Structure formats: structure tokens, C-alpha cells
Amino acid sequence: xAKINITIDNKAIECNENETILNVxxxxxxxxxxxxxxxxxxxxxxCRLCMVQSDGKQVFACNAKAKDGVVITTSNKELESHRNDxxxxxxxxHPLECGVCDKSGECELxxxxxxxxxxxxxxxxxxxxxxxxxxxxxxxxxPGLCIMCERCITVCNDSVGExxxxxxxxxxxxxxxxxxxxxxxxxxxxxxxxxxxxxxPTSGENLDCSSCGECISVCPVGSLTxxxxxxxxxxxxxxxxxxxxxxxxxxxxxxxxxxxxxxxxNEAKIYRVTNDFGFSNLHGxxxxxxxxxxxxxxxxxxxxxTLIAFKKADxxxxxxxxxxxxxxxxxxxxxxxxxxxxxxxAKAYQDFLYNFGHLYSANTKDIKSSxxxxxxxxxxxxxxxxxxxxxxxxxxxxxxxxxxxxxIENNIVSSFAKPxxxxxxTHKVYEEENILEYIANKMTPINIDTExxxxxxxxxxxxxxxxxxxxxxxxxxxxxxxxPNSSYLSSLLHExxxxxxxxxxxxxxxxxxxxxxxxxxxxxxEGEYSIGYNQKGDFTMSALGTGDIxxxxxxxxxGTFTNINKKVVPTNVAVTFDGYNxxxxxxxxxxxxxxxxxxxxxxxxxxxxxxxxxDELDNFYGNDNIEYxxxxxxxxxxxxxxxxxxxxxxxxxxxxxxRCNPIKQFNYLTGASKxxxxxxxxxxxxxxxxSLDLKSSDTISLNIENTTFDTNIYVDNKINGNICYITDxxxxxxxxxxxxxxxxxxxxxxxxxxx
Ligand code: SF4
Ligand code: SF4
Ligand code: FES
Numbered sequence: 001x002a003k004i005n006i007t008i009d010n011k012a013i014e015c016n017e018n019e020t021i022l023n024v025x026x027x028x029x030x031x032x033x034x035x036x037x038x039x040x041x042x043x044x045x046x047c048r049l050c051m052v053q054s055d056g057k058q059v060f061a062c063n064a065k066a067k068d069g070v071v072i073t074t075s076n077k078e079l080e081s082h083r084n085d086x087x088x089x090x091x092x093x094h095p096l097e098c099g100v101c102d103k104s105g106e107c108e109l110x111x112x113x114x115x116x117x118x119x120x121x122x123x124x125x126x127x128x129x130x131x132x133x134x135x136x137x138x139x140x141x142x143p144g145l146c147i148m149c150e151r152c153i154t155v156c157n158d159s160v161g162e163x164x165x166x167x168x169x170x171x172x173x174x175x176x177x178x179x180x181x182x183x184x185x186x187x188x189x190x191x192x193x194x195x196x197x198x199x200x201p202t203s204g205e206n207l208d209c210s211s212c213g214e215c216i217s218v219c220p221v222g223s224l225t226x227x228x229x230x231x232x233x234x235x236x237x238x239x240x241x242x243x244x245x246x247x248x249x250x251x252x253x254x255x256x257x258x259x260x261x262x263x264x265x266n267e268a269k270i271y272r273v274t275n276d277f278g279f280s281n282l283h284g285x286x287x288x289x290x291x292x293x294x295x296x297x298x299x300x301x302x303x304x305x306t307l308i309a310f311k312k313a314d315x316x317x318x319x320x321x322x323x324x325x326x327x328x329x330x331x332x333x334x335x336x337x338x339x340x341x342x343x344x345x346a347k348a349y350q351d352f353l354y355n356f357g358h359l360y361s362a363n364t365k366d367i368k369s370s371x372x373x374x375x376x377x378x379x380x381x382x383x384x385x386x387x388x389x390x391x392x393x394x395x396x397x398x399x400x401x402x403x404x405x406x407x408i409e410n411n412i413v414s415s416f417a418k419p420x421x422x423x424x425x426t427h428k429v430y431e432e433e434n435i436l437e438y439i440a441n442k443m444t445p446i447n448i449d450t451e452x453x454x455x456x457x458x459x460x461x462x463x464x465x466x467x468x469x470x471x472x473x474x475x476x477x478x479x480x481x482x483x484p485n486s487s488y489l490s491s492l493l494h495e496x497x498x499x500x501x502x503x504x505x506x507x508x509x510x511x512x513x514x515x516x517x518x519x520x521x522x523x524x525x526e527g528e529y530s531i532g533y534n535q536k537g538d539f540t541m542s543a544l545g546t547g548d549i550x551x552x553x554x555x556x557x558x559g560t561f562t563n564i565n566k567k568v569v570p571t572n573v574a575v576t577f578d579g580y581n582x583x584x585x586x587x588x589x590x591x592x593x594x595x596x597x598x599x600x601x602x603x604x605x606x607x608x609x610x611x612x613x614x615d616e617l618d619n620f621y622g623n624d625n626i627e628y629x630x631x632x633x634x635x636x637x638x639x640x641x642x643x644x645x646x647x648x649x650x651x652x653x654x655x656x657x658x659r660c661n662p663i664k665q666f667n668y669l670t671g672a673s674k675x676x677x678x679x680x681x682x683x684x685x686x687x688x689x690x691s692l693d694l695k696s697s698d699t700i701s702l703n704i705e706n707t708t709f710d711t712n713i714y715v716d717n718k719i720n721g722n723i724c725y726i727t728d729x730x731x732x733x734x735x736x737x738x739x740x741x742x743x744x745x746x747x748x749x750x751x752x753x754x755x
Contacts, residue, residue: 004068009075015066022050022061025074027624032074033083033115035108035220036149037062039278039625040397041158044150046193048186049086049112051079080116085183087116089191093127094221095144103222105235109147125195128172135207137677138227138288139216143170143198145223152199152215152224159281161392161416164209168200199224208717210381210412210663213287217277228288228675229272233259238271242619244561244571245286246321246554247666249508250364250386251563252280253619253629256290256555256574268575269293270555279621283385284663289670294543296550296579303580306549307588309539310337314527317342317535320510321667323559324568324609325599327512327519329586330533336590339531340523343516344740345509347524348481350517353506355490355642359608359635362473362503363565364390370503371470373402374439377432378477379660379725380404381412381718384507387475387564392416401465405435406479407745408658409720423461425454426721429745430651433485436492439474442466444500472502478509482743487644494641508564510667511554515562518607518633533582534668536731541582544668552577553669558597558614562633568609569630570617608633657682657704657748659739660725662716671729680732682750683716684724691722694752701751702726704738710754724750 002017008030015024023039025032035047043062050061053073061074073079091113098104130143150167157163172195180188201207216224238257245252254275261269273290275282316330316339334341353360367373367390380388394400395417404413404424414424427435434452441448443466454462474496480489497504508514516522530537532547540547543554556577560568583596593599600617603609610631618628662678670676682700689695696715701708704726711733713724723745728735739746 004066006066006068006070006072008072017066017068019066020062021052021054021059021064021066021072023625024066025061025072029623030074032061033112034062035112035147036151038151038154038158038218040393041154042397044154046148046150046190047086048190049083051082051186053079082184082186083112084116084118085187086190087113087118088121088123089187089194090147091118091121092123092125092191094147100231101145101222102225102230103219103235107222108220125175126173128170130170130198134227135201135224136209136211138211138213138284138675139207140225140227140230141199142223142225145221146199147221147223148194148197148199149220151218151220155214155218155277155281156209158396159389159393160210160212160214161388161396162209162412163415164202164207165199165215166202167197170196170198172196210385210718211284211288212282212385213284214277214281217275217282217287226272226288228291233271240274241572241574242570243555243574244563244569244619245282246511246561246571247285247289247670248283248384248386249511249513249561249564250384251511251561251569251571252282252286252386253569253621254282254286256572258574270574276621279625279627281386281389285666285670285676288675289664289666289673290555290574291675292544292553292669292672293575294545294550294553294556294577294579296545296577298579302549303585303588306539306541306580306585309531309548310585310589313339313529313531313539315340315342315530315537316533317526317530317537318533319343319535319667320346320508320513320516321534321554321669322512322516323554323557323571323596324512324515324519324562324603325559325596326557326582327516328599328603329582329591329596331520332591333586333589334521340525340527341520342526342530343520343522345478346513346516346520347522348486349478349506349509349513350522352481352486352490353517354639355487355494356497356504356506357494357641358638359566359633360504360506361497362475362505365565366503367391367473367475367505368394369398369471370394370473371400372465372467372472373400374472374474375402375404375406375413376435376474376476377406377479377483378475378507379406379408379410379658380477381410382660382663383477383509384564385663387505387507388413388416391475395421403462403465407656407721408723408725411718411720423465425458425462428651429656429723430649432480432483433488433646436489436496439466440492440496443468443472443502444496446495446499472500473505474502475505475507477507479744481509484649484743485647487642488646491641491643505564512561514564514566515560518562518609518637519604544672550579552579552581557581558595560600560603560614560617560630565632566608567630567632568603568617570614570619606636608636654747655749656723656745657702658723658725659728659735659744661727661729663718665727665729667729668731679712679714680727680730681712681714682724682726683714683719685720685722686715686717687720688722688724689713689715692750692752698752699754701754703749704746707734707738709734713750724748
């Protein structure tokens, strides 16, 4: 991108051509007041507060591009008077309920009212009653506080991709037209909108969305708030603890906000999770699934039982909701005592990654700047919402195109863009190999002999997306890692990556699947006696309090994760844990480390990790829009892919069920969260339930691979078609056992009623 030189308030600045004045100012620590603009989203020009002078002409900094040689003035009498006028209008009829408002102390309306020195009110207009509304089980809307900045609409559309919020008529008093003589036309337009509109769900009365809560996060006032946080604390009483999302492999920067749990107890409690909305997005589980904490005291008897069990055990079974440091401790215990390390999901991912040959090349930034993104093998908005946000940004902000292939039709992904830029193709189970071969033939010099064809019209549409001159990223999910032809798929992806400029991303299925895959030598078969580490074993260590000894949850641990962008990012303790953690147990068994984070700089360098201590890892975003979080691992390992022949698999037109969780459930901790209420069981589209003559919550009897059991079936409005999915975040149904070594799709028979 070409560089240009501009001046802002006498400061000479070099910046990129085509950057907005506001972004250039922010990157260079020059403050310009702005309410409605959201970084990386389209400007709405709703607030008019960011007015500056560019070579003497008034422009809005969030919308005007910097031009070579231009001289910008951000503050003078005229501009300050305009900003004072804007804030006066915002303050007309804004209820003075700051004493109880959730936003008080961090409210942009309060801050800008002070900043612009509003000390008088020159305007009046009759108010209209605007009672509070409950948008859904997480989100409250107080229209009386709404300043119609439209940030909530913008973030939901441009970042999250759901477009679940829009405007509706407010039916407020009309402005007196004579005002046009006394106030500026910008101010009149802004006030007029304030009187005329409110926010509303775009479809139906209730907000039927993924409930990520980003709209709460961006609301500058206390208009959109979290039902779980309402009236629980003043913002200024909370201590912000930077951490990383523990529920999925975006491991996005988030803050646990903590204070004492009650007037009579000094025990710390997490009151909410927040994020730097200008730089990152959180999904619903990250934002609301924080309320499970493990409580325990050191107990000699439990410790002695644990050490006896470790002596007896030959196997440790675990999952990837652990830190890199815990993974290294398990690996060290393996090296010292020969334990088999069993983690089925990470093993499938590790095998796929090793057979792919090296670390995948793409990261989230590559997705955002791609011309074409091809998504394969993932029910994206459930498996990895943040990758969905990145793809939506590419479509919305970069005019990219996307091809989305999956047996389940996902309405959230389809809503990212119109068919001209996003083609969502619902294919049959077991067609993954055909589709990847098609892409290889179409977009690379590889030539595979195949008879597979899409139907003519679809073929034409797909072909129109496949421009070989484009910057292309292929995003692959867990269906591929567990596929009976996974080695064929991984070696073909390897061929694609070395025979073209196409970048590949292999989504780590759980929070730290990538870290576990790089740090641990995983085994395939269990031995005779197992320790379960947050998994069922002969002796179980559990953060849920359901095992033989209690261990801390991820909100109670210091350490690092290796995230989807191949970065080692730190997480911190929100609430202390008084029992034994894995490091304590390992020390009793002969390893030596005072704290778990003493392992951070010992992570394996030959796998790309660096010899950097935990306390040296940053965890923030800069005003320059740069991520200062941990470090990126190097692509240090190289395996020769084993080209394996393709097994011929047949879709016998059976009924299939898919292993997948509802949108806010990711693991046993989200399952234990009181804030997240999605049940375990089976989910299906409304049309599928109707075809089975079932209603939401009905009891059904399932048979999958000769295992019969009862559960409940629920509607998921976010999917279409005739494939249902079954949850695996709660062990009340035997999903984990049935699916532990295999493909995410299995034939199923479903009967109404209990056995
Ligand atoms: S919760 Fe998320 S998806 Fe729902 S309206 Fe808000 S931003 Fe949109
Ligand atoms: S609800 Fe909040 S974010 Fe949305 S328009 Fe109103 S003030 Fe702005
Ligand atoms: S920030 Fe520019 S118009 Fe609101």
C-alpha cells in the first residue's frame, strides 16, 4: 500500500493511502472524539462528533480518507462548539439514572458530556415512554438510554455477520422545523433520527441470534446490557484481569472482571467478561460462560489417593481444554513413567497435521484479506464462531467471496452475504474427498481423475467463484480430521498447498488442540488403568467436582494456549484455587517446578516454541490496530506426508447424526455455567422435527452403532435440512464413547418416546 504524508495538529505523520483520518489519528495517539464509529466496520455517520477540518474544510474523520499533503485540525473553537452542541442534544431527555445504570463509570455519554464541557441545556422536547425490553435470555434493551449511534447494528452486521438488529419507529415528538434556522443541518439530522428511531430485532419480537453479546460490548451507554450482570456491580469496583478465551481455539483476548463475592465475603468472584471490541470479538460462550469455578482445599487423603492412582496407572486420558504448560507436564510424566497419553480429538488433529507435513500457513488476517475463502468440513458457526466473524469481515469489508461446503445447511453462515458473494453448498455425507479433488483440479495444476460432478447449474455457479488469480484461503474443520479418508484428505491438502499459492488453515477443534498436538506424543490405545484428567478414568481428576480429586478450572490457572493463529497467548488466574493443581501432583512425583508457568519457556523449541518466560508475554491490542499478544510459533517441524490411497466409501442414503454442540456450548464448563442454558441432547431443524412428527423437548430413543439410549430433541432454528446433531459437552449421553475414534457423522435410527 502506498505511503502518504499528512499533518494532524502540527504533527507530521506518514500513513497508508486510503486510511481514514480517524484511524491515522488513533494510530498516532491523537485523540478525536467519536461515538458511532467502530474499528474495521463501515462508518454510519450517526453521531457527527468526529468532525475535523481538513485543509480548512469540515469533514467527518471516521469517513474521510487521508490524502497526501493534507493538513488536519482536530480542535478549535468552531469544532468544540459543534461537539458541545452534539452532546447537548444527546443529553436532552437522557434519563439521569446513572446511580443504578450498569454503564455508569465507563459511559461514553458521561465522558463526552464532561469532555465537551456541557454545562447548560438549550433544548427541550417532550419525551415518549420507552420501557425496558428483554431481547433474549442474555440481553436487555433500555430504549430510554439509547442514543441511536447504531453501533449495535453495525457490529452485528459487519463483524458478527448475523444482521440480527435493525431500527424501528420510535414515534417520538417531531422536531420543530424552525430549529433548522438555529442549529446546524448535521445536528438537526442527528436529533431527528434520535426522535424517530429505536433498535429492534430484525425478525420477530425476540432476538433469535447466537447471542454473542457483541452488541452489549459496543453499546456506549447503558442501553444494551447483560441480564447476567444487571445491577450486580459498579463498573469501577471491578478489577480487569487479561486472559484468553478458554472455550475455543480463537483464545481471543478477554478480561475477567472480578471483585469480592459479597459484602460479607472477601472471596473473589467473576462478575462478567469483557473485550476490546475495537480489535476483537467474543462469542457467546466466552462472554457468558464464565460462572463455573472449582472450589477445593488441600486434602491429604485425596492427595495420597491421587499419588497411589498415578503409581498404579499406565494411561492418562485428557482433553484439549488445558494449557500448554499442563500439556508439557503430562508429556514429562510420560517421559519419566511411560504413561500412554490418550486424547482422541487431539490425536486425530495431530495425525492430520503431521500428514499435512508442516504447520498450516493461514491465520485470521489472511482470511480477512483473501479474495476467496473455501470452507470445508466444519459446521462453522457452532465449531468456530470467530473464524466465521473473520470470513464475514472479508465478505463485508473486503468484497471477498466464499464457498461453504457442508452436509448441514447453516443459516448463520448463509446470512453473511448474498448468494453473489457467498455460495453455501449442502452436500452428502462422504462427499468430502470429491469436493477437495474438485477444488484441486479447478484451482491448481493437480490433475485427479474423477467422475464426480455437481449438477450443471451449481457447477456453473461454483466455477464462477474459482478465479485462479485470486488470493485464496482454504479453511478446514474437524470433519476432515475424523474422516475415514483423513490421510488421503491431508495429503491432498498438502499437494494443494505446495502446488499453488493457496493458503490453508486447519481449525484446532478445541481450545488447545494445536498446543497438545505439538507438545505431547499421543497414543492410540489405552492401557489397563487410567487417570482421567477432566475425562472419565479409573481415577478421575475433575474441575467439575465429580471426580476423585478436584482440580482448577481454566479461569483459575496461569499459563498459555497455542491458538488458531499459531500464537502462544497467555491466560491468567481470575479466582484462586486452594486445592492441588497438576503441577503440585507432578512435583510430588519427582518433577520440579515451583509454578506451572515455570514450564512456559521450556515448551519444545524443535516444535516452534520460543524460550520466552511467561511474564515476558504481552496480552493487549495497540491503538495502531496491532496485536501485542504472546508470540507466533515457527514452522519448525516437517514430516513427509504418507500418500495414502482413497478408501471407497458409500453414502447408503441412511439417516445420519452429526457430533456437534449448540452454539454456546463447547465443553463441560460451559455445560456447568448457569448463564448458558442450552441443553444436551439432539438438535434438528424445525422441518426435520415436523417430518418425524416430533416437537421441541420431546423424548426420543436413539440407536447409534448398536448403542441405544434416550434423550430429548430440540429445534435449532439456525440449521436446515434432514441431518440432526448430537451434543458432546455433557456426559449424560454416551456421545463421547460412540464417537471417540471416528467420523462426526454416523448412521442413526430415531424413535419417538422413551424405550
Ligand atoms: S448478540 Fe451478537 S448476534 Fe445477537 S444481536 Fe447482538 S451482536 Fe448480533
Ligand atoms: S442500543 Fe446502544 S449501541 Fe445500539 S443504537 Fe442504542 S446506544 Fe447505540
Ligand atoms: S464517529 Fe464519525 S460520525 Fe460518529
